[in-house]
Amino acid sequence: MPDIRKLVILTGAGISAESGIDTFRAEGGLWEQHRVEDVATPEGFARDPDLVLRFYDMRRAALAGVQPNAAHRALAQLEREWAKRDGCDLLLVTQNVDDLHERGGANDVLHMHGQLNSALCNACEARSPWTGSMADRPPCPVCGAYALRPDVVWFGEMPYDMDTIYASIRSADLFVSIGTSGAVYPAAGFVRDAAECGAATLELNLEQSEGSAWFDESRLGPAGELVPAWVE
Numbered sequence: 001m002p003d004i005r006k007l008v009i010l011t012g013a014g015i016s017a018e019s020g021i022d023t024f025r026a027e028g029g030l031w032e033q034h035r036v037e038d039v040a041t042p043e044g045f046a047r048d049p050d051l052v053l054r055f056y057d058m059r060r061a062a063l064a065g066v067q068p069n070a071a072h073r074a075l076a077q078l079e080r081e082w083a084k085r086d087g088c089d090l091l092l093v094t095q096n097v098d099d100l101h102e103r104g105g106a107n108d109v110l111h112m113h114g115q116l117n118s119a120l121c122n123a124c125e126a127r128s129p130w131t132g133s134m135a136d137r138p139p140c141p142v143c144g145a146y147a148l149r150p151d152v153v154w155f156g157e158m159p160y161d162m163d164t165i166y167a168s169i170r171s172a173d174l175f176v177s178i179g180t181s182g183a184v185y186p187a188a189g190f191v192r193d194a195a196e197c198g199a200a201t202l203e204l205n206l207e208q209s210e211g212s213a214w215f216d217e218s219r220l221g222p223a224g225e226l227v228p229a230w231v232e
């Protein structure tokens with residue numbers, strides 16, 4: 001990648017599939033087990049907060065039983081190499097709320113849809129590292145209010161750090177998408193934004209996605225094989 005200086009990488013649930021984390025739309029995936037409207041919307045939280053808090057407690061607890069895979073580790077290695085190259089920028093943005101990029105060795109990961117290991121207080125808006133349960137309604141560690149919610153972006157809510165993401169996409173030489181179905185916006189629109197700003201675009205995915213037509217190149221296969229091969 002000699003002529004690439006500005007690189008943006010977007011990841012989705014597919015990069016964590018080989019670690020044993022359910023994807024969303026696969027057979028038996030998360031959205032088959034739970035109605036999105038009930039567990040991943042502000043309205044669902046208002047209607048039945050216990051159901052939502054238990055849903056995220058279950059996913060948070062499951063994190064302890066999984067490990068990063070070769071794809072996570074390869075991106076961490078790329079991050080280290082890229083940091084040594086003068087005038088080169090790498091933005092690693094993920095839709096995933098798991099912590100496998102960081103446990104795979106990556107330091108600078110932008111979680112545009114939030115993180116399971118973080119609590120958001122609806123009273124003081126503080127964010128607190130969180131690894132335990134939230135269903136037993138603990139108080140906010142900052143203001144003491146009983147108003148904690150999972151620090152994740154639900155449908156209808158604005159994703160995090162969109163200005164940073166769009167600024168990087170606008171100046172990118174290469175946009176790479178890994179393990180995402182291209183079904184959820186605004187993330188699903190990034191490839192089009194990048195292409196319109198003149199970036200080359202590459203997709204690494206198990207199968208064709210809803211956005212495949214927008215990529216210059218699509219390599220199909222498991223991320224655990226495709227990503228280390230691409231990074232090499």
Ligand SMILES: CC(C)NC(=O)[C@H](Cc1c[nH]c2ccccc12)NC(=O)[C@H](CCCC/N=C(/NCCC(=O)O)S[C@H]1O[C@H](COP(=O)(O)OP(=O)(O)OC[C@H]2O[C@@H](n3cnc4c(N)ncnc43)[C@H](O)[C@@H]2O)[C@@H](O)[C@H]1O)NC(=O)OCc1ccccc1
Nearest residue numbers: 012013014023024025095155156179180181184185206223
């Ligand atoms: C369903 C969809 C049509 N709806 C939306 O997109 C909505 C509404 C909307 C907005 N704009 C639109 C435009 C058109 C239509 C609709 C909309 N979007 C929103 O509400 C967003 C907020 C969306 C975020 C919701 N929260 C999530 N997650 C956090 C919670 C939680 O995790 O519980 S979304 C969640 O689902 C998405 C799942 O997608 P994937 O990660 O791709 O997973 P999926 O299972 O679908 O696919 C896996 C892929 O991996 C591949 N794979 C599997 N195994 C492997 C393997 N081993 N190797 C490689 N690949 C593999 C498979 O082949 C597959 O392709 C991810 O984004 C994930 O974060 N907010 C917003 O728009 O705010 C206003 C706004 C306006 C302007 C600008 C900014 C904002």
